[in-house]
Amino acid sequence: MLGCKPAGTPLEPNTHLKGQEGDPVDKGSYQRLVGRLIYLSHTRPNITFAVSMVSQYMHDPHSTHLEAVYRILRYLKSAPGRGILFSKHGHWRVDCFTDADWAGCPDDRRSTSGYCTFVGGN
Template sequence: MRSYTVNFLKMSTWLFLLVSWVTVVHSCKINKSLYGYKQAHVDHSLFIKSDASKFTTLIIYVDDIVLTGSSMHETAHIKQILHSHFHIKDLGLLKYFLGIEVAHLDARISLCQWKYYLDLLKDSGTTRSKPCSTPMDSALRLHQYSTKPLAYPLSYRRLVGRLLYLTTTRPDITFATQQLSQFMGNPTQMHLRAAMRVLHYLKHNPRKGLMFSRDSPIQILGFSDADWATCVDSRRFVTWYCFFLGNSLISWKTKKQNIVSRPSSEAEYRALASTT
């Protein structure tokens, strides 16, 4: 199965003219955005078309489309239809999309954000920093009023926001970014040092990412866990889970539980329920 990218060079102009003409001449109701495709509930930019013999998916971002499916003939047909209505540019196999680099190998497909991470290092001024082996200090417990507040909290918010996007291909920093994102309103010096440590950890192995095996079995396997009242301010437990499709990691999450659990077994059951 191959993935392709399509760039709409003149789509914006055509859509503007079309909408202007429809407004003047007649009002039309559009029942579906893409006829024949179903919009995914988890991601509204994902559209799926399937039947008993084949399936096709499209991921749309502004004027770019990632097109993939189980039938090369169906993929070529869709590109031909798009080209007949709009002047499109076929960029071939998917190699780079929204800061994510895609490498097609014989046995697997790998995803990483190497260039995105290099830009993050450069902007934060930590290009020559010393790497560390863990994203957070295991003995550190971040809380709201730990040290002196930052004079310019915008830099901390920007850094944490970019780290959150980096979790797209780096699930190993998900817990650290979840902890850091709790203090966006009033970050302190300690919070900033903890965020910088994540950058140092990423430098330890910057090319790490996700691997998707081409011959992986179609079997879903999930894991869940909960820590022991990590949040010092609220005393809430943190739920963590991940799902594998065969050998490939496809979904993961770290989130603070909504209520305070008294025994640890209750927190584990809540984590399991959230995972299910």
């Protein structure tokens, strides 16, 4: 990944991953990569949607899913200084936002949803 070309977005536009596409890959290494991306998404909310898409296939990953994970890593390489900076503010107001994509998965018509919570202005 050191010599790879950086990507401008976490996923290709209009990406729709499917269950049994491509060759099977090592489940353990895929789960470790996606687990680390889930942890990283707490401070990098711009990758949260892409990570939620690839995490749906942790039980049976294939080469197309791994390529999507590599795309997220290439995107992270293009933006090394971005992320959330938690700074001190004088208030503790909580703001919450949510969004959903109903039946957006072409395989099983599952829905995808997400939320953001801002505490104390962060």
